[in-house]
Amino acid sequence: MAYDDNNIFAKILRAEIPCDKVYENDVALAFKDIQPQAPTHILVIPKGAYVSMDDFSANASDAEIAGFVRAVGVVAREAGAVEDGYRILANHGRDAHQEVPHFHIHVFAGRDLGGMIRRPPA
Ligand code: 5GP
Secondary structure, eight states, rough: OOOOTTSHHHHHHTTOOOOOOEEOSSSSSEESSSOSSSEEEEEEEEOOOOOSSHHHHSSSSSHHHHHHEEEEEHHHTTTOTEEEOOOOOOOOTTTTOOOSOOOOOOEEESSSSSSOOOOOOO
8 A cells, every 4th residue: 555645644744734742753753642542542653654564564664663662662651651551552454444544553541441352243
């Protein structure tokens, strides 16, 4: 899948639309999700143009991957989520219902997050 320069996170990176920024390093930007699903719901995105985890893991440089993972750790720590716990999640593609085609990791915290994934209907 080709990268779409007009996706919403590309526009946030170009500062064409605002975001509630919580952290930034040289390779990653973190901001609050516009429709939070937990008291803490932060998105961490690479600054490079990667469609999803598949693209990022295959094509990002080691420095981008290291800096990105470090950013996720900092975000969780700065959110005060280490002691009680947090969940990270990345959706890739149709079955995972990925909405925005720019790789991102969700960081959820601030309440009991329940079971890992929803079970299929019986
Ligand atoms: P996905 O389903 O692709 O993993 O998640 C996309 C996430 O991006 C959703 O949780 C959605 O609420 C969030 N989102 C979509 N548009 C915007 C936006 O313009 N600003 C912010 N901060 N979050 C957004």
